[in-house]
Every structure is written in structure tokens, then in C-alpha cells.
Amino acid sequence: MMKRYITMFALLVAVSFTAPHAEAKKFGGSKSLGKSYNTAPAQKQQPQQTDTISKQNPTASAGKKGLMGGLLGGLLAGGLLAAFFGGAFEGIQFMDILIFGLIAFLIFKFLKGMRKAKPTAMGHQQAYAGDSPQAQGAYRQQADAFTGAATAQPEYRATDSDVPFNLPPGFDMNAFLQGAREHYRTLQGAWNFNELETIREYVSPALFDDLKAERSKLDGEQHTEVMYVDAELVRADYDANTAHLSVKFTGRYKDSHEGVEEDISDIWHLERDLMTPNAPWLIVGIQA
Template sequence: MKRIFTIFALILTVSFVSPHAEAKKFGGGKSFGKSFKTAPVKKQQPQQTDTLKQQQQPGAKQAGSSKKGLMGGLLGGLLAGGLLAAFFGGAFDGIQFMDILIIGLIAFVIFKLFKAMRGTKSTPMGHREAYAGNSPQQQAQRNQAQFRQQANAETYVSTDSEVPFNLPPGFNMNAFLNGSREHYRIIQGAWNHNELGKIREYVSPALFEDLAAERSKLDGEQHTEVMYVDAELVRADYDANTAQLSIKFSGRYKDQAEGVEEDITDVWHLERDLRTPNAPWLIVGIQA
């Protein structure tokens, strides 16, 4: 009985003493820095206002009337000359060389007319205005107008009323998310090789101190490999001074040396100083 108790106690001791193998991901799987409440977003289709509908309807009528007027003028001219009556009324006994020239001329005029109307239809509204002017103020106004058009065409809202989702002006969400996935891999690689100088470029000074202290607990290079990762914006807000974004990463990574795999469930909080031209986005908080 005493021997069985000794074996049981030894098993418990080994189970508690043996370290749990886990992948050494960026940040050590802990939370640092600033923290915000986040929530997924959904796409919301904008509704046309009555003013917009009234502005569109007269334009459609004018376009239709102008095309009708051009066609009416052309056909009216042909009728005035008696050409239609001549061709379709049997006035000619046979097709002569002059008849062929007249038919060719009519076909050429109709072709040029249709080509002009088709070119007008395919040109987007405001295309010329987008390239007019060279002053910085005009360029800024055009950028704001283009941003408003994009925001009206595709609007995203948070699924939680307490979580803001206000994208800063001129922000390209798809390009930003594509870049953030690549940066996640770059930062994880820098964490593996203890390249603190590269990590410093991506994080705020306060967060860097916490990360450097956490990385010092690991010995040598790590072998955490990002298998796949996806990213989505789960919070966005800005004021006159600062823009804030929160990115949720999901995916999977593995540690080849320890032979373990784990899920990626990280949220990075980023900020950008809007008062400084071309200021970078810096990570100010990590939620694991």
C-alpha cells in the first residue's frame, strides 16, 4: 500500500513539474499596453435619399431626350431629302453607284452617332474633374470627395453599439488588412530571432519596454512559424489628433522544435498621429 502511494505521489509530482510545451508567439501569449472593447463589423448598404433620386431622374430624362433629339434630327433630315421614300418606296428601278454612296454615307453617320453616345455613357461622372487643378488644396478636396463617394457606396458598422467604427478619411481598409497580415509574419519572425530593433519600428515606446522584458525571458532563437493568418477590423475611431484601429488576427501557428500547434487569437490596437504628415501606425496594445 505504501509503495502504491509513493508511485501515485511521484506521478503527481512529475505532472506538475513538467513544463507545458507551447509555441513562443509574439508577446508570449500575454496582454500588454492599451485595451479597448471590440466587436465584429457588418456591411451596410446605403439608402438613396429623396434628394439624390430627384437629382438622378432629371438627368436620366435629359439624357434620353438628347439621344432622341439627335436621332430625330437625323431621321428628319433623311425624310426631308426624300431618301427614305426613294429607297423603300420603289422609286428606283435598280441600285446605282450613287445609291451605294448615299447608303454608305448614312451608315457612316449612324455609326459615328452611336459611337459618340456609347463613349459618353462609359465615361464616369467626375472623371475629368478628378484630374483638374494642381494645388494641394484642390487635391485635398478631391480626395475628400472620393472618400465620401466610397463611404456612401460601401458602409461598415459595428455589431455592438458601444464599439465605434469610424474610419479615418482616406483610409483603404482592404489594403490595410492585406498589409497587416504580412506585418504579423514579419513581427513574429523578428520575435523568433530576437530582433528588437525591428520590433521597435512597429510598436509604441511604452509597449516596447514590456515586450523587451518579456522576450528576455526566452533563451536564444525561437521556432514559431505562422501557418496561416487572417485579419479583420473590429474597432475604428479618430479625432482631430489621433486615429485608432483594432485588428483581430485569427489563424494557426506551430513550433517545429517543440512539435506543437496553436490557434492565433490576437487583437492588436494601433494608433496614428494625424498631426504629423506620413506618421506610421504603431501598436499600442496587445490582447491575447
């Protein structure tokens, strides 16, 4: 009897820990590096039109999935208990081992299914519309957005009164965020292939040293792909010498070899030297 319990427990533990994690393979190693600031979402000071197209019943598919998952779990549990207490496992024969293996496989598939990405919402499709051929021309016109642009913007303020939201003069927020999404993908690709010189162009010298040390902990090429990513400005301030911005990225990425998916939830803190003409924005901190 004790032997059966030990075998069952070992199988469950093995299945629970077989799912690898891709977090360390994401740009920055999913660690907080460099400078950090308090941040908060921003909102316009005037009313905005809201989009109601995608306000379908978001719980419908989730409810079905949950129902199927509950039924599957119940059937598995019921069948296992019936077989266990009915004496089917008594003596641990070859067929018992096959049954244990089948149970372990089903549990693994169930856990893997729970980790799958949620259906992509319309907002996520729009978030990287610049990747489509129709939008490439528009994106090329915005390619210098990461260095700033001279377009008037509505007044914004942070939802947290302790977080500043003072945009630098002539700053084009929408173009900047469009460029930021593309730069997120670019840096993830450079991280995958250990292209340190590419990374150096986007970050401050101090942060580069930290990133170089983190990347050295990974062997060879990595296979982390950004599935979709959106960007939101969560802090902005400037003085006579330097402008500061914080951008929050949300989305989903996966390891294409291991089939593991994780959420994106990173904040990049950037600075720009206002005393130098056409100075680039440099990432000075990553907050995971």
C-alpha cells in the same frame, strides 16, 4: 497494492505534464501589454453575399476522430483494468515496468493527437493568399496599406453599439488587413530572432519597453512559426489629431522544435498621427 496505485498515478501525471507550451514564445509573450479598448466584430450595413462552397459536413471528420479516440480509450482502459485485476501486475516485475511504459507512451500519443491542428478551411487558405507567388505582385502594390490608402469603402458598423466603427477618411480596409497579416508574420520572426530594432519600427515607445522586457525573459532564438493567420477590424475611430484601429488576429502557430501547436487569438490596438503627413500606424497595445 498501494505501490501499484502510486506507480500508475505517477506515470499518468508525468505524461500529462510533458507537453510543453509555446505561448510564451509568441510575439508579446501571450500577455496583454500597453493600451486596451473594448472591441466588437464589424458588419456592413447592406446585405452581403455569402459563400456556401465550404459548407460541407464539418463534423464528419471530427466524428470519425472522436469515434477512433473513444475506441482507443476504451481498449486501453479495458485492457488495463483486465490486466490489473487479473493479477498481471502483481509483484511489479520487469515486464510490468515495460507495460507501464507502453501505456504511458500510448496516452502521450493520444493527448498529442488531440492537440494537432484542425484541417485548414478554405477561408484560412485565402487568408494569407498573399504568400503565394501569384499574389506577390498584388501584395507589393498594397505594401503601404499599413500607412493607409485612399480608396472608398462601404459603410460599416460594430455589432456592439458601445464600440465605435468610424473609419478614417480614405481608409482602404481590405488592403490594410492584407498588410496586417504580413506584419503579424514579420513581427513574429523578429521576436524569434530577438530583432528588437525591427520591432521598434512597428510599435510605440512605451509598448517597445514592455516588449523588450518580455523578450529578455526568453533565452536565445525561438522557433515559433505562424501556420496561418487571418485579420479582422474590430474597432475604428478618429478625431482631428489621431486615428485609432483595433485588429483581431485568429489562426494557428507552432513551435517547430517542440512540435507544440496553439491557437492565435490576439488584438492589436494601433494609432496614427493625422497631423503628420504619411505617418505610420504604430501598435500601442496588445490584448491577448
